[in-house]
Every structure is written in C-alpha cells, then in structure tokens.
Amino acid sequence: MxxxxxxxxxxxxxxxxxxxxxxxxxxxxxxxxxxxxxxxxxxxxxxxxxxxxxxxxxxxxxxxxxxxxxxxxxxxxxxxxxxxxxxxxxxxxxxxxxxxxxxxxxxxxxxxxxxxxxxxxxxxxxxxxxxxxxxxxxxxxxxxxxxxxxxxxxxxxxxxxxxxxxxxxxxxxxxxxxxxxxxxxxxxxxxxNHALNMVSRASGDARNAVLDIVHQDPNKVVRDWAVIKAMMKGNTTILTYLGREPPKYYNPYLSGSFRPYLASLNEDALRQARNVNDFKDLLLIRGLGPSTMLALALIAELIYRDPVDWEDPxxxxxxxxxxxxxxxxxxxxxxNKEVYDTVIDIVQAIVDRARRDSGLTIYLRHLAKVARQLNLPTDLVRPTPP
Structure with missing residues (x-):
C-alpha cells in the first residue's frame, strides 16, 4: 500500500x-x-x-x-x-x-x-x-x-x-x-517483537511443508513434535541431530513475548487433515487451532528447514x-453538537443535490433519445450549466 x-x-x-x-x-x-x-x-x-x-x-x-x-x-x-x-x-x-x-x-x-x-x-x-x-x-x-x-x-x-x-x-x-x-x-x-505469520509471502515454503507434514502418518508427525519439544528443553543430543549449534532463527522462539512451549498437537485434527488439498482447507479443519498450527510451523522450520516468517506485520x-x-x-x-449537526445538514444537502442531478441527467438522456428517434434537434434537451 x-x-x-x-x-x-x-x-x-x-x-x-x-x-x-x-x-x-x-x-x-x-x-x-x-x-x-x-x-x-x-x-x-x-x-x-x-x-x-x-x-x-x-x-x-x-x-x-x-x-x-x-x-x-x-x-x-x-x-x-x-x-x-x-x-x-x-x-x-x-x-x-x-x-x-x-x-x-x-x-x-x-x-x-x-x-x-x-x-x-x-x-x-x-x-x-x-x-x-x-x-x-x-x-x-x-x-x-x-x-x-x-x-x-x-x-x-x-x-x-x-x-x-x-x-x-x-x-x-x-x-x-x-x-x-x-x-x-x-x-x-x-x-x-515476534509473531507467527503463516500467511506471509516469506512463509510460502513453510506452508507447503506443513501440507506435506499433515499428509504423513500422524504417528510420524507426533515423533517429529517430540524432537522439537526436546530441542526446546535444551537436549544436546537433539541439537547435534540438527547441527553443532541451533539454527540462528531458532533463538527468537526462546525469548521475549513469543512462547513456543504453548504449542501442542491435536492428533484428531491431524487425522482429519490427511486429505486436505490446500492451506485454506487445512485452516478450516475443526480442532486445528493456534497451538497445532504453531507446532506444525516449528516442525516445518526446525526439522524440514523451510523458514517461517516471524516478523510482526x-x-x-x-x-x-x-x-x-x-x-x-x-x-x-x-x-460540538451544533457543529456536528451543521455538518450533517451540509452533507445531506450534497446528497439531495446529487440525487436531483442524477435524476435530471437520466431524464434528459431519455428526452434526447426520443428526440433522435423523432429527428428533432437534440440541443433542445441539453442541460444548461447551473
């Protein structure tokens, strides 16, 4: 904009x-x-x-x-x-x-x-x-x-x-x-400072990854989520699985107002989501709310390495x-009541004039059409300037 x-x-x-x-x-x-x-x-x-x-x-x-x-x-x-x-x-x-x-x-x-x-x-x-x-x-x-x-x-x-x-x-x-x-x-x-924005252009790959994730066996998704929870607890073995150091984009999740530990998976919603065709359908799955979406976003980024936009829009x-x-x-x-009423009166007068002018224009156009059909001079029905 x-x-x-x-x-x-x-x-x-x-x-x-x-x-x-x-x-x-x-x-x-x-x-x-x-x-x-x-x-x-x-x-x-x-x-x-x-x-x-x-x-x-x-x-x-x-x-x-x-x-x-x-x-x-x-x-x-x-x-x-x-x-x-x-x-x-x-x-x-x-x-x-x-x-x-x-x-x-x-x-x-x-x-x-x-x-x-x-x-x-x-x-x-x-x-x-x-x-x-x-x-x-x-x-x-x-x-x-x-x-x-x-x-x-x-x-x-x-x-x-x-x-x-x-x-x-x-x-x-x-x-x-x-x-x-x-x-x-x-x-x-x-x-x-931070927000999960899965409808950002920058989250396009992550949206596709989330769709791939929900198409998997729900038990596999649950295991992936266990990996993420272990990461958030500081499990060094899991961190080694992802590399010697956590990804740089992982740090913001652990500080400030953003709290990834609020995420959780609704397994019933996961099972319903296995046949969704697009991200719109996924959002409308009953029971797939903010906590499940947050969990899926973390899986997409931290395991499948498809970045999510965490910038507040x-x-x-x-x-x-x-x-x-x-x-x-x-x-x-x-x-001021008096000033407000004066403004209303002025705008009402403008509306009334617009209605009157609109009606007059339509009427004159009709007369001009009739004049053309009767081969009469059309300047007889042209509007005169106010």
Whole structure:
C-alpha cells in the first residue's frame, strides 16, 4: 500500500453517548451514499478495505483515533446506517456475540440479492482462522465484520485484543488478495517483537511443508513434535541431530513475548487433515487451532528447514482526520453538537443535490433519445450549466 507506521489502539471502556452515536449513524449513512453514487458499490467497499481510509472515516464521524472503539463503534454505526438505505451495501457481524451472527445475516442477504451465500460464509469463517490461527501475534479476535455488496463484493474487518498490554489490533482483508499469501491490505496496531505469520509471502515454503507434514502418518508427525519439544528443553543430543549449534532463527522462539512451549498437537485434527488439498482447507479443519498450527510451523522450520516468517506485520498509523469533529473522549477535543449537526445538514444537502442531478441527467438522456428517434434537434434537451 505504500504506507507504514504504528497506530495505538488502547482498549477503552465506557459507551458512546446516545446523542453522539445517533449523529454517527446519520453521517455514516450520508457519506456512504455519496461514495456509492461517485464510486459505485465495489470501489466503495474497496475503500473500506483500506485501513487508512477506514481510520479517516472513523475520525470524521467523531470517534477517537486512539481507541479500540474506532473499529467496533464505526462498523456498528455503518451497519445501522446501511440497514436503512438502499445503496447495495450491508454490514454483517460485529463485536462479540454479533460476530457469530454473520452466517445467519449472510443468509438474509439472499432474500433480496443474488449473491453466493455459501462462498461468503466460507470467506467469513476462513478470515477468522487467518487472523486467529495462521497469524498469531498475541491478539485474540473479538470483532468480525464483513462489508458485502449486492454484486458479491466483500471486505473483512476484524479486531483482536491483547489483554496483557491492554491494546487492540485491527485487520483488513480484501477479496482480490490471495487469502493464504498476503491477504491483508493493512494491520493497525502496536508492532511487537515476534509473531507467527503463516500467511506471509516469506512463509510460502513453510506452508507447503506443513501440507506435506499433515499428509504423513500422524504417528510420524507426533515423533517429529517430540524432537522439537526436546530441542526446546535444551537436549544436546537433539541439537547435534540438527547441527553443532541451533539454527540462528531458532533463538527468537526462546525469548521475549513469543512462547513456543504453548504449542501442542491435536492428533484428531491431524487425522482429519490427511486429505486436505490446500492451506485454506487445512485452516478450516475443526480442532486445528493456534497451538497445532504453531507446532506444525516449528516442525516445518526446525526439522524440514523451510523458514517461517516471524516478523510482526502491523504497519499502519492513520490520524490525519482526527481534528474534523473531535472525539468521543475529548481527543483531540470534545465533539460540538451544533457543529456536528451543521455538518450533517451540509452533507445531506450534497446528497439531495446529487440525487436531483442524477435524476435530471437520466431524464434528459431519455428526452434526447426520443428526440433522435423523432429527428428533432437534440440541443433542445441539453442541460444548461447551473
């Protein structure tokens, strides 16, 4: 994306006051309507897949730039706003228990739209496994939302929390990215020292190795895992098996916040995984969670010598529009109700003008077509400059 930096998203308590949230809903809907009118459905959803745009949108509606609510409140306000407008975009899922409703809400879309429900539900589930199992950075997912278009376009916006350091992290996935090889358009959060990133381009060989590993006899995989556990205990005989010294890339696993001893193998999941065709299928095996994926990654790297990317991928720091209307908690300054209402009135007037101009253009095009059919001068129906 050509951007870099860090955005701190500390976990904030409390609630958005009703007077502010209702305005957020109104302004969100108006901006979304203008975006669809100008860019169309797909490109509007693509904008929200960009974490810089999403953060700017969050800031412009008055949510704090430095809060975990910049994800949860913004998507909730947008979800409510779009449920009341016929612009061809809906938001499904949300925070906590609302994330679990995503499949049912996707089913509801098929009542009015001709969309591939099964494909959307597959993507919803896979996205959660990507940011919870394939990417392990110390943040537990608690928010999962999808923007879905009537044309089948989608983007996923997820957020995880690290209860120890009291920070959140937001993940953006866009439909045209390879979902197992750099699926993210950006990750917003405090950059850490290490992370297991099996969806990094640098982990491509390791992904292939993991597939080869799970296709083996599970008993062989269990024996390989015993070798890795012995290494982590400092067994010199095992270290000699790998060479006189441990590989240089082994050292980070033993220090800092990354703890490889949390890994373990779910043997039932291994047996289910023997017939998987690709890494997507592997991620969706029931019971194959973060600890098993971590164990498989360690086997791939330390025994089969296929390197894994352990670099934390967080990379975004967007704050530019924080001064538009202020923030919920007064950062950078308190929201002014009168100013907010004036902004809503102005944007509403722009939307009304866009609707009026669009209707007039369609009407004039129709008149011009009729004029051509009747061999009348078409300049009689040309729009005059405002």
């Amino acid at each position: 050509g951007v870099s930096g860090i955005a701190d998203l500390p976990l904030h308590g409390g609630h958005v006051p009703p007077w502010l949230y209702s305005r957020m809903v109104k302004l969100s809907g108006l901006i979304a309507e203008l975006l669809v009118d100008k860019h169309g459905i797909k490109d509007t959803i693509r904008l929200f897949s960009n974490p810089l745009f999403f953060q700017a949108f969050n800031n412009i509606i008055g949510m704090d730039w430095d809060s975990s609510g910049s994800t949860t409140i913004t998507t909730a306000a947008l979800k409510e706003a779009l449920s009341k407008k016929d612009v061809g975009i809906r938001v499904v899922g949300g925070k906590g228990v609302y994330a679990l409703n995503a499949p049912a809400e996707i089913n509801e879309l098929s009542r009015t739209w001709d969309v591939d429900v099964d494909s959307l539900k597959f993507v919803s589930r896979l996205s959660a496994k990507i940011d919870n199992t394939a990417l392990q950075d110390g943040y537990r997912l608690y928010h999962h939302a999808m923007l879905v278009g009537s044309d089948g376009t989608w983007t996923v916006i997820q957020q995880g929390l690290n209860e120890k350091i009291r920070y959140a992290r937001r993940y953006h996935i866009w439909m045209e990215n390879d979902l197992v090889n750099e699926p993210h358009t950006g990750i917003v959060g405090v950059k850490g 967080a990379n975004i720091d967007p704050r530019r529009y924080a001064f538009a209307l202020g923030g919920k908690d007064g950062s950078p300054y308190p929201v």
